[in-house]
Structure formats: structure tokens, C-alpha cells
Amino acid sequence: MQMMVSLCALACTALLVGGLAQWLVPKAFRHMRETLNATWAQVLMHDKVLRRVAKTAPSLIVQFGLHLVPHLEPRWNTVITNAAIAFTVYHLARALCDLLNAMNQAHEQSEERTKATQTHSIKSYVQLGKLLISSFAAVLIVATLLNRSPLLLLSGLGAMSAVLMLVFKDTILSFVAGVQLGSNDMLRVGDWIEMPQVGADGFVVDIALNTVKVQNFDKTITTIPTWKLMSESFKNWRGMFEAGGRRIRRSLAIDAHSIHLLTKEERTALSSIALLRDYWSEKNGLRAIDDAKPGTINASSGHLIAPDQVSNLAAFKAYAYAYLLAHPRIHRGPGMFLLARTLEPSSHGVPLELYCYTNTTIWVEYEAVQGEIFDHLIGMLPRFGLYLYQRSSDYGMHYPVPGTISHSHEVVTDRTAELME
Numbered sequence: 001m002q003m004m005v006s007l008c009a010l011a012c013t014a015l016l017v018g019g020l021a022q023w024l025v026p027k028a029f030r031h032m033r034e035t036l037n038a039t040w041a042q043v044l045m046h047d048k049v050l051r052r053v054a055k056t057a058p059s060l061i062v063q064f065g066l067h068l069v070p071h072l073e074p075r076w077n078t079v080i081t082n083a084a085i086a087f088t089v090y091h092l093a094r095a096l097c098d099l100l101n102a103m104n105q106a107h108e109q110s111e112e113r114t115k116a117t118q119t120h121s122i123k124s125y126v127q128l129g130k131l132l133i134s135s136f137a138a139v140l141i142v143a144t145l146l147n148r149s150p151l152l153l154l155s156g157l158g159a160m161s162a163v164l165m166l167v168f169k170d171t172i173l174s175f176v177a178g179v180q181l182g183s184n185d186m187l188r189v190g191d192w193i194e195m196p197q198v199g200a201d202g203f204v205v206d207i208a209l210n211t212v213k214v215q216n217f218d219k220t221i222t223t224i225p226t227w228k229l230m231s232e233s234f235k236n237w238r239g240m241f242e243a244g245g246r247r248i249r250r251s252l253a254i255d256a257h258s259i260h261l262l263t264k265e266e267r268t269a270l271s272s273i274a275l276l277r278d279y280w281s282e283k284n285g286l287r288a289i290d291d292a293k294p295g296t297i298n299a300s301s302g303h304l305i306a307p308d309q310v311s312n313l314a315a316f317k318a319y320a321y322a323y324l325l326a327h328p329r330i331h332r333g334p335g336m337f338l339l340a341r342t343l344e345p346s347s348h349g350v351p352l353e354l355y356c357y358t359n360t361t362i363w364v365e366y367e368a369v370q371g372e373i374f375d376h377l378i379g380m381l382p383r384f385g386l387y388l389y390q391r392s393s394d395y396g397m398h399y400p401v402p403g404t405i406s407h408s409h410e411v412v413t414d415r416t417a418e419l420m421e
Helices: 002-036 039-044 047-054 057-068 074-114 123-145 150-159 161-167 169-183 238-243 264-270 274-292 312-326 363-384 405-420
Strands: 192-195 200-207 211-216 221-225 246-254 339-342 350-358
Touching (some): 002 039, 002 047, 002 057, 039 074, 047 074, 057 074, 123 150, 123 169, 200 221, 246 363, 264 274, 274 312, 312 350, 312 363, 350 363
Antiparallel strands (some): 246 350, 339 350
16 A cells, blocks of 8 residues: 555656646746847757656656655566656657757758858758667667667667668668768759759759758649769759859741842941941951952951951841840850850751840849840841741741732632642
């Protein structure tokens, strides 16, 4: 009867002290945390950590008060003590895991507070630490409940190393890949990456121990194993955002039949364009040299001087270059190349390629600038006597010819009859 009453009193005392500790410990340390107002205090004295530590009070009361219970058999003393130690180890392990979570939360909040890009995500290291703590705590709990030394269990795990390597293969590979990605600064949260082989094209929203989550532009989530980012290639667009310029590389297919040498009348008409003044001044300077020494070679350019033999494509190319050079949304910083060039002619015409960079990396603004540039250049083509290449089709013959709107019905009818024949 004395033993039962003492055990009940010990259990009630443990529960009472545990409830009091869970109410008093967070409240007392919260005032200290607010007084210090430091990052390390916010982490060490986090509410979840304090509540988890307070939960160890009942098991500690049982451990230290069990020897006061009279007439308790040694085997029951050992069983109850080992169970109390196991509960203490469990709650301490949970407290350490909550501490790691608080460290990760503080790291993310500091990045958001400074509005800086998260250079290195510590979530993978936090998850690895939680995995190690949980594994070590599980070994201690099992060894304590079995009343055996933890070294015996660890030696048995050593013999099962091959099985453990097989079970944790992806975890080990992902951890090594995460260390390499972080140390080499290859991937950050917020980076835009492309990985077509796994269907990923969007921003990185989470970097964990085993997986990396990418939110695609259609708002779907692609989950990529971390080790796959090291074994296969992916494109990171971070350099574009850091440089502040986004590349435009697009071609206009010019109809080869519309390319010809400019006549004097055409040159006079084009000389009124302000963007071509420097171009015509250079050509007139070459003409003066040519009048003095016909057939000579310009030392600066290395080309045969023939200033009168200018094609409308060359004039338009010079205009496109001058237009890009004067455009306020084109980036002209170091490393931002700007050129207008003709590519190899093909069955689809003569490509005139524009290569430049916008001074914005925002997708909507970039598309607006690109559209404005090409809309203007396409509209200027007829003024130079140039036309875009467009493959003809029988369907296009159904449209009325300009100037014959009143006879459109007859034209369509005749063409339809011809096709039917």
C-alpha cells in the first residue's frame, strides 16, 4: 500500500510539475527574449523549443524521485527508470529538431527582411541534422528500453552498413549534391532555371535535402531530385537578372527579289531620314576619296571603295542599327553587344538578324520593347523598297487585288472555277 500510494503521489507530482513548467518556462523566457532582442535569443528561446524542453520535467521528476518510493522491487525500478529516460531522450531530441527549425526560420526571415536574394538555403542541412538526431535518439531509446549498451546496437548497425547504404542512397547522393550546389553557388531560391528533360521551366521555390521544387510559369510544381541537378545539366537565368539586360535575337526574312542597288532618286528620298545622316556622311566621304583615287582600297575598312553601289538592304541594315543605338530601352553597357547583320540566304529569303539587349529583365516589358522594335522595322521596310518573305498559297489568291474591290466577287468566282477545272 505504501508503494502504490508513493507511486501515485510521484505520478501526480510529475504531472503537476510538467504542467507548471509548460506554462511558466515559455512565459519567463519570452520576457528575456524580448529584452535581448537578438537573433540568437530568438532561436534558442523559441516558443516551440521551450515547450519541448518543459515536457522533459515529468520524466526527470520520475527519475530523481523514484528512489523515495518504498518497497519497490529492483526490476520495476529499472523498468520505470529506463522508460523515464527514454521519454527524456525523446523530448530532448524533439527540442533539438525544433531548434534547427527555428534556425532555418530565422535565416529565411533575415533574407526577407533585407530583401536580398537567398544565396544559400540551409534547409537541406537542417533536414540532415534532424535525420541524424532522430537516428541517434532512436538508438538511445531502444538501447535504454532493452537495458543494453548503445554500442551493441551501433555495432549491429555497422554490420548492416551495406543495407543502410542501399536504403539511404538517394539521401547521401542528394546531400553531396546539395553541398556542391551550395558551395559553388549554382542554385538559389528564386532562380529561374530550365531543365527540359524533367519538364522544369520556372522559379526555384524550395531547396530541400532530397528534392528541389520549381514552380513553372503555368503555376504547376515540378519536383526534381537534388542529385539529378548535379548529374544532368540545367540552365540558370540568374546571370541575366544580375546583368540587368535581356537578349533580343530575332530575324526578319527579307524577300531576295526586293533587294537592289539604290538609284539617285531613292538615295535622295532616304537622305531625309535623320538616323541615316551619319551613314550617308560616311558614304559621301568615301566618294570624295574615290574621286581622288579611283579604284583604291580604304585603309580603315579594307573594302573596295564604291560608295554609289549601296543596296537598299545595306541602307536598311544601317537604319536598323542606328535605330537600336538610339532606342532608350536598349542596354549599351559593357558586354551588351549590339549589331544588325545579314545571315546566309536560304529558301525563305535573306535573314536580317538583330542582336541586342534590353535594359529590363521583366518579361512583360521585354516583350513590349521587342514588339515595338520589330513593328517599327517591319513598317519601315516598304520605304526602303524591301518586303518580307511570305510563302504564297492558293488560299491567298482568293483575296481581292487592291483597286478591284468592286470586282472581288467576280475575281473569287473566276479563281474558284479555275481551281475546280
